[in-house]
Amino acid sequence: xxxxxxxxxxxxxxxxxxxxxxxxxxxxxxxxxxxxxxxxxxxxxxxxxxxxxxxxxxxxxxxxxxxxxxxxxxxxxxxxxxxxxxxxxxxxxxxxxxxxxxxxxxxxxxxxxxxxxxxxxxxxxxxxxxxxxxxxxxxxxxxxxxxxxxxxxxxxxxx
Numbered sequence: 001x002x003x004x005x006x007x008x009x010x011x012x013x014x015x016x017x018x019x020x021x022x023x024x025x026x027x028x029x030x031x032x033x034x035x036x037x038x039x040x041x042x043x044x045x046x047x048x049x050x051x052x053x054x055x056x057x058x059x060x061x062x063x064x065x066x067x068x069x070x071x072x073x074x075x076x077x078x079x080x081x082x083x084x085x086x087x088x089x090x091x092x093x094x095x096x097x098x099x100x101x102x103x104x105x106x107x108x109x110x111x112x113x114x115x116x117x118x119x120x121x122x123x124x125x126x127x128x129x130x131x132x133x134x135x136x137x138x139x140x141x142x143x144x145x146x147x148x149x150x151x152x153x154x155x156x157x158x159x
Contacts, residue, residue, distance in 0.1 A: 005070055012066035016058040019092045024051075027099030034102055041152035057139045061088070064125060064132040071129065080124040080132075087117035104154045111147045118143055 001009075031047060065084055071077045090113055098107035118140050126133035 008069050009066045012069060013059065013062035015065065016061040016088060017055070019088055020054055020058045023092050023095035027095045030099040030102065035099065038153060039156040041149060041156060043152075044149060053142060057142060060135050060139060064136055067129055067132050068125065076124075076128050080121070080128045083117065083121045083124045087114060087121050090114040090117055098150065104150065104157060108147075108150045108154050111143065111150050115140070115143050115147055 061084075065081070068077060068080045068084070090110055094107055094110045094114060097103050097110050118136070122133040122136055122140060125136065
């Protein structure tokens with residue numbers, strides 16, 4: 001593999017993993033205190049599930065970004081990268097809204113926007129390189145579940 005591709009691969013993996021890691025650093029303090037005190041939906045998974053799931057999803061996102069980024073520059077490829085970056089920003093913001101600022105309603109709005117952007121990302125990825133859309137289906141499914149979970153937290157903890 002050429003050095004240029006190796007750099008793109010490493011950057012593609014480090015970007016989502018780094019974003020997730022930074023969000024995690026700023027949100028973990030809320031988990032044993034504030035988050036544990038919330039009324040929890042019956043289908044809430046154990047806390048230990050979230051780390052491995054998100055790590056796997058961030059790796060999948062990184063691989064798909066690499067597969068798109070390594071394609072020859074084009075309007076379609078650049079749009080796919082832009083949509084990817086927007087959804088990643090919304091993903092990053094959600095952790096802060098929910099855990100750091102404790103704004104469950106705003107987090108719900110953010111995650112709905114994130115879900116829409118993931119769908120748009122899958123569409124654009126499919127147009128650009130179909131396999132990148134397919135490998136991100138678990139991400140869409142997980143965020144669908146997370147959206148339902150966020151909504152449940154919102155309705156169970158309205159003040």
